[in-house]
Amino acid sequence: MTDFNRRKFLKTAGIATASALTGNVLAHSAAPVSPSQGASVIGLVTPKMDIVRVGFIGVGQRGIGHVKHFCHLDGVAITAICDTDDKVLNRAVSAVKEANLPVPETYTGSDYAYRDMLARDDIDIVIISTPWKWHAPMAIDTMESGKHAFVEVPLALSVEECWQIVDTAERTQKNCMMMENVNYGRDELMVLNMVRQGVFGELLHGEAAYIHELRWQMKELESKTGSWRTHWHTKRNGNLYPTHGLGPVSQYMNINRGDRFDYLTSMSSPALGRQLYAQREFAADHPRNQLNYINGDINTTLIKTKLGRTIMVQHDTTTPRPYSRHNLIQGTNGVFAGFPNRIALEQGGSGDFHKWDTDMSTWYAKYDHPLWQRMGKEAERNGGHGGMDFLMLWRMVYCLRNGEALDQDVYDGAAWSVINILSEQSLQNRSNSVDVPDFTRGMWANAKPLGIVGA
Known part of the structure; x- marks a missing residue:
């Protein structure tokens, strides 16, 4: 990103995050349906990626499993990892090292350190595995930064957040997939x-x-x-x-x-x-x-x-x-x-x-x-709830690399x-x-x- 675009993104991200986090996530009023600011993303196909460059936000109990699985996927480069807990952050970096892969950059120090990671121009997708209240603001910030968002469940905690995520995906034409592994x-x-x-x-x-x-x-x-x-x-x-x-x-x-x-x-x-x-x-x-x-x-x-x-x-x-x-x-x-x-x-x-x-x-x-006939044994070997976690991530990468x-x-x-x-x-x-x-x-x-x- 250029310095100008980076500053613009960080300003936009700050507004989106502040709105989502300070807004009452327990609000009970349904947001009105407004006209889309972009085209529908049903069946969205993005340009093929030779290598899927990945950033992670949150590598605790759930996120560390995703890091380990990505270490065993072809066509993937783990670029950066962000977490507010140095212990789990170092554990994730160690997992990448043990797989004999290049050491990723790390981001920590505050709840908003992830924004600095999102400002990089060498990340294509971001895996978000944080506490629930952060899912929507981080997904929105990720798409605003020009990256595809893959978010742990649930995607959002209010009607308003759901609409904000949908609107952002349509406007930016970026994928925002909730990773429902089941x-x-x-x-x-x-x-x-x-x-x-x-x-x-x-x-x-x-x-x-x-x-x-x-x-x-x-x-x-x-x-x-x-x-x-x-x-x-x-x-x-x-x-x-x-x-x-x-x-x-x-x-x-x-x-x-x-x-x-x-x-x-x-x-x-x-x-x-x-x-x-x-x-x-x-x-x-x-x-x-x-x-x-x-x-x-x-x-x-x-x-x-x-x-x-x-x-x-x-x-x-x-x-x-x-x-x-x-x-x-x-x-x-x-x-x-x-x-x-x-x-x-x-x-x-x-x-x-x-x-x-x-x-x-x-x-x-x-x-x-x-899909299970093709990859089931590999999925079971790599694990993650009987293999469903690995198969989900493999399929995500396959679609991105093949333009599906x-x-x-x-x-x-x-x-x-x-x-x-x-x-x-x-x-x-x-x-x-x-x-x-x-x-x-x-x-x-x-x-x-x-x-x-x-x-």
Whole structure:
């Protein structure tokens, strides 16, 4: 960047960041739909990159895994890494050194050190793995600097932030992908393939969830995820984390690509579990016992789509029960359900849809997604939630290097993430329905569904 453009970027970035961070992330007013300042980025294709030059913001518990995976991807150069914690920053640099790759530049010292990294002209994409409140401002700043943004979930924390990100992506014509890794799991990819081949008939209903007991994170006081994530249970009552289950179901249903979320209604159970856990695990005068936990232990949100389909989305990181994302898709010919995997079909299955078929071997043999067939063993070898993390990053780099559209775009990230704040709005109004914004501005009706790609 020239000195003039660098100064202009830093000024613009400062305004964007200040607006996003000082604006009330718990705001309840839906931002009006304004005319786009640029073209739609559905199916956005950018010039091919021989080498994808990467910068990282945040390399703690989540980000370090991304750094290690990028060290094993072809056609990648790790240019720079930014983190406010010198310990985790040095750990990430060591991982790059151990892979016998050039030592990246580092940025630290303040919450805004990442802006100096963004001012470089030798970075193409930025991987953002920071606490939730930073996702939207950092993504906006990244696109304003002329780089593509890849952001951990959720993409944003308010309707306003979602619109700001969409507007910025359209104006700058830069990718802003929320890195929903679950879309790259073997089972989710197989079900997508089955849906595309009509195995379940016409789709009617889906179920998605994030059921993951995480009370133990409350013991992370000074650092790590629990040090900041715990406090969200004192700020918001709704579905705090909707995207892991919702992403795959949305792709099955062609959300934003032939259908879209229309409206939702939400309910929460009482908020009891975290206070009881704090009383049991901490001294009476401990800070964790001074918090007022308001987020219901179990949230259930129902979404209606424009085509009339229904989706149940649940959130529970508090109660003692096994992990589940549900991952259920029901059609006129039958159903797939996860955790554990099982299938029942009227035609094409065992012949008895009153009984579950739990043997997945025959289904994998017939419907394993071509992407998993090609890269599944490599993904499992490199790891990351069973290989889905590595496969997601590999696919991102493949698309950038080959001039192909990404599998997820900014509209997906906005639509899946906005369920967080809208579920709270519904709860605050006796579970009355709340409209879901159309972040595509009507383009969903003619957008092509995500195809079954082989690479």
